[in-house]
Amino acid sequence: MRFVLAKAVNLSRCFKYPNGVFSNYTSKIRNMASEVEKAHIATPGGDTIFGKILRKEIPCNFIYEDDQCVAFHDINAQAPVHFLVIPRKAISQLSTAEDEDENLLGHLINVARKVAKQEGLKDGFRLVVNDGKNGAQSVFHLHIHILGGRQMQWPPG
Numbered sequence: 001m002r003f004v005l006a007k008a009v010n011l012s013r014c015f016k017y018p019n020g021v022f023s024n025y026t027s028k029i030r031n032m033a034s035e036v037e038k039a040h041i042a043t044p045g046g047d048t049i050f051g052k053i054l055r056k057e058i059p060c061n062f063i064y065e066d067d068q069c070v071a072f073h074d075i076n077a078q079a080p081v082h083f084l085v086i087p088r089k090a091i092s093q094l095s096t097a098e099d100e101d102e103n104l105l106g107h108l109i110n111v112a113r114k115v116a117k118q119e120g121l122k123d124g125f126r127l128v129v130n131d132g133k134n135g136a137q138s139v140f141h142l143h144i145h146i147l148g149g150r151q152m153q154w155p156p157g
Contacts, residue, residue, distance in 0.1 A: 035136055035138055036136050038138035046140075048139050048140055048141040049139060050086050050139055050141035050143065051090065051141060053070075053072070053086075054070065054086070054088055060072050061073075063083060063115060063118070063119070064085070064111060064114070064115045064118070066111070067088070068087060068088060068089075068104055068107050068108075069085055069086060069087045069088060069104075069107065069108055069111055070085075070086060070088070071083055071084065071085045071086075071111060071112075071115045072084060074145065078145075078147060079147035079148060079149055079150055079152075080148070080149030080150055081116075081119050081120070081121055081125070081146075081147065081148045081149040082145065082146070082147050082148075083115060083119065083145075083146050084143045084144065084145060084146070085108050085111050085112050085115065085143065085144045085146065086141060086142065086143040086144075087104055087108060087142055089101070089104060090141060091141070091142040092140040092141065092142065093131050093132060093137055093140060093142055094129050094131045094142055095131050095132065097142065108142075108144055109127070109144070112127055112144055112146050115146065116146055116148060119148070120149075121146075121148035121149065123148075124148065124152075125146055125147060125148030126145075126146070126147045126148065126152045126156075127144055127145070127146055128144070128145040128146075128147065128156075129142070129143075129144055129145070130145075
């Protein structure tokens with residue numbers, strides 16, 4: 001990834017791009033790299049920032065809250081609308097969820113749908129669950145990213 005970024009930065013010195021298009025692209029690559037790096041440093045188990053948010057040790061404006069989960073805007077938004085839905089139950093990642101979590105997992109997706117509507121995402125949105133280091137999970141507390149407000153691209157990663 002560092003090689004790709006270095007090449008991109010060198011190219012930006014050679015060519016003029018209108019409206020900072022190339023610098024926007026390189027900053028997205030840089031941000032993506034830092035998220036992957038965070039994921040490779042992160043370890044499952046122990047306390048997380050989401051645990052602190054749930055215990056109200058870190059202030060957060062919830063856009064949705066019930067007895068099973070909360071939703072709030074992502075501090076590092078990757079789309080015009082980007083929020084997270086997290087369970088109150090401490091599940092480190094989707095792959096470690098158990099069969100008894102089936103109703104909770106369905107509830108999280110249903111809440112994502114409701115909050116997407118509340119946030120005005122009438123033209124569609126994307127749900128993302130990063131799982132483990134290779135899935136670029138940087139916080140080991142299960143969470144669903146909901147992104148919208150623009151045309152999503154494919155493939156995503």
